[in-house]
Amino acid sequence: MIENNIKNIRQRILLATERCQRDPKEVTILAVSKTKTTADIKQAIAAGQDCFGENYIQEGVQKIQFLANPGLTWHFIGSVQSNKSRLVAQYFDWCQSVNSLNCANRLNYQRTSFQKPLNILIQVNINNEQTKFGVSLKELSTLAEQVSQLPYLKLRGLMAIPALKETYHHQLIIYQKMSEAFQELQNVYTSVDTLSLGMSNDMEAAIIAGSTMVRIGTAIFGSRVQK
Numbered sequence: 438m439i440e441n442n443i444k445n446i447r448q449r450i451l452l453a454t455e456r457c458q459r460d461p462k463e464v465t466i467l468a469v470s471k472t473k474t475t476a477d478i479k480q481a482i483a484a485g486q487d488c489f490g491e492n493y494i495q496e497g498v499q500k501i502q503f504l505a506n507p508g509l510t511w512h513f514i515g516s517v518q519s520n521k522s523r524l525v526a527q528y529f530d531w532c533q534s535v536n537s538l539n540c541a542n543r544l545n546y547q548r549t550s551f552q553k554p555l556n557i558l559i560q561v562n563i564n565n566e567q568t569k570f571g572v573s574l575k576e577l578s579t580l581a582e583q584v585s586q587l588p589y590l591k592l593r594g595l596m597a598i599p600a601l602k603e604t605y606h607h608q609l610i611i612y613q614k615m616s617e618a619f620q621e622l623q624n625v626y627t628s629v630d631t632l633s634l635g636m637s638n639d640m641e642a643a644i645i646a647g648s649t650m651v652r653i654g655t656a657i658f659g660s661r662v663q664k
């Protein structure tokens with residue numbers, strides 16, 4: 438089932454990129470495996486999936502240690518509590534949810550010099566009043582500048598979890614704002630290449646707006662029991 442689901446996601450990416458004449462290779466699938474077992478993850482690996490996203494730090498670290506597979510890339514996509522940042526810095530390849538200088542400083546300090554720099558996405562709060570996570574577009578350029586100065590971090594781009602809108606048109610307007618902010622960042626920093634936008638229910642709008650990474654949980658692994 439997981440294998441088929443991944444094939445379906447690839448097909449959806451193909452159709453969405455055809456609609457906007459983008460190269461499907463520009464869009465990476467991040468398999469969001471939170472609450473799912475390592476057996477589920479192994480099925481995804483067998484289907485060719487090699488990057489995974491986790492929201493809960495202890496659960497994520499357990500899976501990383503258990504699978505112990507250097508061919509995999511792990512993205513932390515949950516909120517980084519300050520008492521957990523050390524584990525993010527030690528075990529993950531990416532952190533997609535940096536939203537303050539304090540958080541960036543901690544990760545930079547805790548990343549060890551024999552590791553590659555931790556890849557960083559700044560989380561942007563784009564018209565999403567329900568959650569307080571993420572910086573506003575106004576605060577973005579200052580934080581990006583600060584992150585880009587930190588030697589053990591590598592600024593790769595932006596992440597957002599926009600609230601679903603009533604219409605596809607409204608959705609697209611918001612996603613285009615994200616895409617513009619991403620392009621502005623790319624003009625300043627050569628290391629920036631990733632716009633993490635779109636989940637199971639909204640990946641088409643995100644891809645049409647320019648997303649380079651869709652974070653897919655439910656549509657790959659099935660629905661989750663609420664945690």
Ligand SMILES: *Cc1c(COP(=O)(O)O)cnc(C)c1O
Nearest residue numbers: 469514636637652653654655656
């Ligand atoms: C859970 C989660 C996802 C996956 O959502 P689905 O709707 O299951 O695809 C993507 N991004 C973040 C940040 C998440 O927490």
